[in-house]
Amino acid sequence: MTFLNLSMLQAQPDGFALGDFWSLTQQAGPLRWPIFFVLAVGLVQVFVKLYELTRDRRVSGELRKTDFASMSLDDITRVVARQEESMLSTLQSTMVNVFQTRPGEGQLHDEISNFVSFQQDQFGVFRRRMEFLSDTAGALGLMGTVWGMFTVFFQGTAQQDVILRGMGIALITTLLGLVVSIILNFSATELSTFFDKRLEQVSRKSDELRFRLMELVPEPAPVVVAAPAAAPAPAPVATPAPAPPKPEPTRRSEPAPKEAPSWRYVELANGKRSGEAGSDTKLELVVRSADGTPAAKVPVVVAVAGTAGALADGQRSLRSQSGGDGKVAVACVLPEKAGAFALDVSLPEQPGPATRIEVGVEPAEASRVVPEGNNQAAVAGMRLPVPIGVQVTDRFSNPIAGLQVAFAVTEGAGKLGSGSKEHTVVTDGNGFARTPYVLASEAGQNRVKATLAGSKRSVDFVAFGTEV
Numbered sequence: 201m202t203f204l205n206l207s208m209l210q211a212q213p214d215g216f217a218l219g220d221f222w223s224l225t226q227q228a229g230p231l232r233w234p235i236f237f238v239l240a241v242g243l244v245q246v247f248v249k250l251y252e253l254t255r256d257r258r259v260s261g262e263l264r265k266t267d268f269a270s271m272s273l274d275d276i277t278r279v280v281a282r283q284e285e286s287m288l289s290t291l292q293s294t295m296v297n298v299f300q301t302r303p304g305e306g307q308l309h310d311e312i313s314n315f316v317s318f319q320q321d322q323f324g325v326f327r328r329r330m331e332f333l334s335d336t337a338g339a340l341g342l343m344g345t346v347w348g349m350f351t352v353f354f355q356g357t358a359q360q361d362v363i364l365r366g367m368g369i370a371l372i373t374t375l376l377g378l379v380v381s382i383i384l385n386f387s388a389t390e391l392s393t394f395f396d397k398r399l400e401q402v403s404r405k406s407d408e409l410r411f412r413l414m415e416l417v418p419e420p421a422p423v424v425v426a427a428p429a430a431a432p433a434p435a436p437v438a439t440p441a442p443a444p445p446k447p448e449p450t451r452r453s454e455p456a457p458k459e460a461p462s463w464r465y466v467e468l469a470n471g472k473r474s475g476e477a478g479s480d481t482k483l484e485l486v487v488r489s490a491d492g493t494p495a496a497k498v499p500v501v502v503a504v505a506g507t508a509g510a511l512a513d514g515q516r517s518l519r520s521q522s523g524g525d526g527k528v529a530v531a532c533v534l535p536e537k538a539g540a541f542a543l544d545v546s547l548p549e550q551p552g553p554a555t556r557i558e559v560g561v562e563p564a565e566a567s568r569v570v571p572e573g574n575n576q577a578a579v580a581g582m583r584l585p586v587p588i589g590v591q592v593t594d595r596f597s598n599p600i601a602g603l604q605v606a607f608a609v610t611e612g613a614g615k616l617g618s619g620s621k622e623h624t625v626v627t628d629g630n631g632f633a634r635t636p637y638v639l640a641s642e643a644g645q646n647r648v649k650a651t652l653a654g655s656k657r658s659v660d661f662v663a664f665g666t667e668v
Contacts, residue, residue: 235376242333242384260288268412288402291315294517297501299413301546301554308410330388334381341377463490466545466555474560478536487522494526505542508535536596564594571659580665581641589634599631604653612646639665
C-alpha cells in the first residue's frame with residue numbers, strides 16, 4: 201500500500217496539485233461531466249424551491265402579523281381579499297368563503313387539514329426528485345469505479361501507469377459521486393425542514409382565524425312567548441246618551457317598507473358540461489338577478505370540490521367579480537380519471553349555500569390497445585378456452601366505450617365468433633371488445649389481427665392447434 205501511494209504521487213502529471221480540486225476531478229475523465237450535470241440540475245431545483253418558499257413567507261407578512269382577535273367578519277374579509285397569493289392567503293381565503301356559506305367548526309378544521317395534506321403531497325414531488333438525483337450521482341460514481349477496474353483488467357498487463365490510471369478513475373469518480381450525493385441530500389433535508397416549519401406557521405395562523413370565526417357565529421335569538429292578557433270584567437249595561445260626532449283623526453303616512461336586496465344565482469353561461477380527462481378547459485359562469493337579468497360587479501368565490509382536478513396554476517380557489525355582462529371566466533384543469541369535476545360557487549355578499557357546478561370528465565383520445573387471451577392452445581378444430589379480445593383506453597387508463605374493433609384471421613383457416621374470418625365488435629362500458637375463436641382443423645399456428653377502427657393501432661394474436 202505504501203508503494204502504491206508513493207507511485208501515485210510520482211505518477212502525477214505535470215501541473216497537477218493535490219490541492220487543486222478541479223485538477224483532481226480531471227482524473228475522472230469524461231465520466232465527471234454526467235456527475236456535474238446531476239449536481240447542476242439538483243442545485244437548480246433547490247434554488248427554485250428556496251425562492252418559492254422565501255417569497256411565500258415574504259408576501260404573507262401582513263397576514264402573519266394580523267391580530268384576528270378583535271376584528272369583525274367584514275374586516276377579516278377585506279384584509280384577506282387584498283393579499284398577494286401565498287399558502288397562507290389561499291388557505292384563509294378558502295376558510296372565509298366556507299364560513300360565509302357553511303358556518304361550522306368541522307368544515308373549517310377539514311379545510312385546514314386538507315390544505316396541509318395537499319401541500320405536503322406537492323412538496324413530496326420535490327423530495328422524490330432530489331432522492332432520484334442523489335441516487336443517480338451515487339450510481340454514476342459506482343459506474344466510474346466499475347469502468348476504472350475494467351480498464352485495469354482489460355489491458356491484461358502489470359504496467360504501473362496502466363494500473364494507476366484505472367485506479368485513479370475508479371477512486372475519483374466514486375469520490376465525486378459521493379460528494380454530489382451528500383450535497384444534494386443535505387440541501388433537500390434543509391429545505392424539507394424549512395418547508396415543514398413554514399407549513400406549521402400557516403396551520404397555526406389559520407387556527408387563530410378559525411377560533412375567531414367561530415366566535416363570530418351569530419347565536420339564535422330566543423323566542424319570547426307573551427302571556428295571555430286577562431279578560432276585562434263586563435261593564436253594566438246602560439243606554440248611552442248620543443254623543444256629538446267627533447272629527448276624523450288625521451292619518452299619519454306610514455313609512456314605505458325597505459326594499460329587500462335582490463336575490464342572485466349562478467349558472468353556466470356557455471353550457472359546457474363535459475371535457476376530456478386531463479385537459480385544460482374554460483368555463484364561463486354568469487351571475488343573474490332573481491328576474492334572470494345579468495348582475496354586474498358581483499363578488500364571486502370559486503372553489504374546487506373534492507381533490508380531483510384544479511383551477512389554473514394548480515389553485516384550489518379564486519376570488520373574482522362578474523363583468524358588465526354578469527360573466528366570470530374560470531380556467532380549469534380536469535382530472536385525469538373519467539367521471540365528474542365539481543366547483544362550489546358562492547356569492548360572499550349573499551347568504552346561503554354555494555352553488556354546485558358539475559362538469560363531466562370523458563376519456564381522452566384512445567391511445568392504448570391491450571390484448572387479452574393471447575398465446576392460447578387447444579385441440580385443432582376446437583374453440584379456444586378464453587375468447588380473444590382487447591381493451592381500449594386513453595393515456596390515463598380510462599376505458600373507452602363505443603369504439604369499433606375489427607378482428608381478421610391472418611393465418612390459418614380458423615373462424616371468429618361470427619363464423620367467418622372477419623368480425624367487428626364494439627367496445628363495452630369497460631373498453632373491452634371480445635370474440636370467440638375456433639381453431640383451424642389442421643394442427644399448427646393460427647393468427648388473428650385486431651385493429652381499432654379509424655386508427656393504425658392494432659395487436660396480433662397467436663393461437664396453436666394441437667393434434668388429438
